[in-house]
Structures are given as structure tokens and as C-alpha cells.
């Protein structure tokens with residue numbers, strides 16, 4: 001008994017001092033790790049919002065974007081959370097009744113009020129950008145386009161958001177912001193990666209934008225847009241062709257076919273068995289064709305489908321002018337275009353049409369695209385309608401024309417060949433956000449893309465937590481080891497005799 005007591009007294013691990021030191025050491029390490037982790041924990045996510053209305057020639061769409069309240073500068077962080085399609089036509093169609101243009105936006109705006117949390121309403125920027133439909137109205141009747149803009153402005157100001165203006169975008173802005181959107185969503189800008197070109201087909205205009213090594217802007221300054229984004233310089237080529245959106249291009253092919261003011265035409269771009277009566281004054285009521293209106297034409301003409309792809313191609317080609325080019329090379333209508341370069345994203349009507357025609361696979365030969373269009377165009381209208389009862393008749397009737405127009409624009413207009421065609425991707429969305437100019441427009445106006453690369457912490461939070469924990473555990477082990485001289489000698493077990 002007395003030997004046992006003696007042993008206990010001699011075991012330094014059981015001296016109050018060592019016990020206290022060990023307990024304090026453990027508490028200190030646990031406290032250190034806890035404080036370090038809690039102090040640097042990411043704060044609960046709060047979001048900010050932005051709203052952009054895309055007032056296109058055929059319709060208006062509202063987009064809501066959302067991003068974490070901190071670190072606005074991080075690329076790829078802004079996402080589209082909601083979109084709303086405004087009922088009715090584009091705002092330029094309300095030229096004779098501008099108030100209705102404002103009213104038409106109400107339902108989507110009320111939806112936005114529901115979607116954006118109430119306490120964020122006041123700080124949420126709201127933009128409206130109008131494109132080629134309003135550009136044409138502005139050419140035709142500038143006071144009418146001013147009235148329409150005023151009407152949408154006063155309608156938008158009634159909502160609790162931070163209204164930032166309604167304006168007509170230039171074709172250059174439309175092209176450049178579409179390019180920014182695509183490359184931002186693909187995370188190409190922060191990484192300084194090679195960029196993707198953007199092809200946007202609307203109803204009244206079409207845009208092509210890409211970076212080409214050969215293009216420094218000097219040959220055609222009006223097609224050049226320079227950006228410094230995240231510390232990288234970009235020299236973008238961009239061009240917007242007014243009247244070469246698919247609805248105005250269709251008008252131009254019809255104008256081509258009604259030059260002599262006929263009472264009927266056989267249109268190769270429409271399916272056989274399709275027939276409609278069209279009004280001359282409606283057809284020619286656009287600056288894209290108004291100077292070609294035939295004299296002494298009757299009020300109406302009959303358009304009957306002939307369903308012939310090859311002839312349709314010829315008619316479509318006739319709306320492009322390839323005769324003059326004062327630059328080293330041109331696309332069409334005497335417009336400079338540098339050598340095509342890199343992958344391209346083709347969106348808006350490019351996607352709608354090619355997706356409907358099952359032609360989004362660009363790895364197939366161009367000949368196969370032609371064959372498919374040939375067979376679609378020669379299918380009788382009755383059969384087409386039967387096969388697609390859910391598709392809007394206006395779109396359905398025009399797919400033969402639209403497909404032929406897209407192929408002609410890409411190959412004859414922009415000079416895509418078999419190889420470069422396979423670099424095109426027909427896209428609707430990228431990572432949940434619609435491809436289009438709206439996101440790029442908002443990022444620009446809210447200064448959310450910095451010119452220089454933002455400073456970022458050297459380690460992500462998880463890496464930081466792991467390192468602090470490992471270091472604390474190592475310190476603890478070191479501490480225990482440093483107490484070694486005080487350890488009991490296990491090999492020399494006390495002999496109890």
C-alpha cells in the first residue's frame with residue numbers, strides 16, 4: 001500500500017501543475033481554432049438584383065438578375081433568376097398608341113415586384129433597352145419613337161425600383177454586349193481565355209461580334225470596340241446589319257418578288273399548299289423596303305407557296321449585295337469583316353429556327369443541312385401543320401424561309417465554310433441565363449466588370465480552415481512531446497512486492 005502511494009506521488013502526470021497546463025493548452029487550441037474559423041466564416045448570402053427589359057422588334061422580355069451582395073466583381077456570379085415574356089408585339093408596334101406600349105409592360109413588371117424581395121426594391125436598378133424595331137421607327141418617324149419611349153418611361157417609373165432609363169441601343173452596343181454576355185457566362189473573361197464570337201439574329205437586325213488577331217480596328221474603326229476587362233485588353237470586331245433580322249429580310253425577299261406590283265406571287269420559300277393574302281401597304285411600311293414600293297400596285301396580293309429550296313436560296317441571295325468592297329475583305333453590302341476566328345455562339349432566332357429544324361448539330365456537312373432544308377421546304381403545308389399542331393402558325397409557315405435565310409447569311413454573308421461552320425454552337429441559354437445583350441448591358445452599366453483583375457484572398461475559406469486546424473493539431477502534438485521529460489517511464493513498471 002505504501003509503495004503504491006509512493007508511486008502516485010512520483011508520477012509527474014498526476015501533479016496538479018501538469019494537469020492544469022494540459023487543460024489550458026487544450027482549451028487555448030480549441031479556442032484558437034474556433035475563433036479563427038468563426039471570424040473568417042463567409043457571411044450568410046445576401047443577394048442584390050437588377051432588371052433589364054429587352055424591347056425587341058417582335059416582343060419585349062423582362063429579365064431579373066441576381067448576385068451575392070458581397071464580391072460583385074467576381075465573374076460568373078451574376079445569374080438570371082427569372083424571365084417574363086410581355087404579351088403582345090414589340091413596343092415599336094405601338095407607334096399609333098404609345099400609352100398601350102407602357103401598359104403592355106405592366107404584367108411582367110408586377111411579376112418582378114413579386115420576385116425581387118421588397119426590401120431590395122428601391123436599390124434594384126431597372127433598365128429598358130430597345131433594339132432594331134425602335135431604330136427603324138426612329139428613322140421613319142422620330143417623334144413617334146420619342147413618344148413610345150416617353151410612354152414606357154412613365155409606366156416604368158410607377159414601380160418601386162431604381163429606374164435607370166429607357167433608350168435605343170446602337171447596333172454596335174447590341175453586338176458588343178451580346179459578346180460580353182456569352183463570354184462572361186462562359187467564365188472566359190477572368191481567366192483571360194480565348195473568347196467566343198457572338199451571332200445574334202433578331203427580327204429587324206442581326207449582329208456578328210468576334211475577336212480576330214488580324215483585326216486592330218485600323219481598317220474600319222466603326223466596327224471596332226475595345227475593352228479592358230479583368231486586366232485583359234480585347235479588340236472586338238462587331239457589326240449590326242439593320243434590316244437583316246429575319247422578319248425584315250423576309251419583307252425584302254417579298255419586295256424582290258413583288259417589284260412589278262403583281263396580284264399574286266409563287267413564293268419558293270413557303271411550303272406548297274400555303275396561301276395568304278397580303279397587303280401591299282403593310283408589306284412596304286418599313287424603311288427596309290419603303291423606297292421599292294411599286295407604283296400602281298393593287299391593295300393586296302396573294303402569296304402562294306412553291307416549296308423549292310434551291311429557288312428560295314436564289315431569292316434570299318438577292319437581298320445581299322456582294323458587288324463592292326473598299327476594304328481588304330467584306331462580308332456583304334460593302335461592310336468590312338476580318339477573317340473569322342474561334343468558336344461562335346449563335347442565339348435568339350438562330351437557335352429557335354435551327355432547333356425547330358433539328359439542325360443544331362453543326363458537325364454535319366453543309367450539304368446535309370441543305371438536304372434537310374430541301375426536304376422540309378418541299379413538304380406540303382397540310383402535312384407540316386399536322387406534324388406540328390402546337391407550333392405558332394406564323395413561325396411554322398416561315399421556317400422554310402428562316403432556315404434558308406440563316407444558312408445563306410452564315411455561308412454567303414459571313415463566309416462560314418465547312419470547317420468554321422462546325423465551330424458554331426446554336427445556343428439558347430448558358431448556365432441558366434439567356435444568351436443575349438441584356439446581361440452584358442447591365443454588367444456594364446452597374447460597373448460590375450472591373451478593368452483590372454480584382455484582388456482575391458490567396459486561399460479559399462475551406463483551405464484556410466483546414467490549414468488552421470492542421471497547424472493547431474501539430475502545435476498540440478508538439479506541446480505534448482515537449483512534456484516528454486515529465487512522461488512516466490512505462491517500461492519500468494513499479495514492482496509491487
Ligand SMILES: Nc1ncnc2c1ncn2[C@@H]1O[C@H](COP(=O)(O)OP(=O)(O)O)[C@@H](O)[C@H]1O
Pocket residue numbers: 055056057058059090131132133201202203204205206245246247348349352353395
Ligand atoms: N419560337 C420561335 N420560332 C421562330 N422564331 C422565333 C421564335 N421566337 C422568337 N422568334 C423570332 O426571333 C426574333 C426575335 O427578334 P427581336 O429580338 O424581337 O428583334 P430585334 O432583336 O431585331 O429587335 C423575331 O424574328 C421572332 O419572330
Ligand SMILES: [Ca+2]
Pocket residue numbers: 056057131201202203348
Ligand atoms: Ca433581339
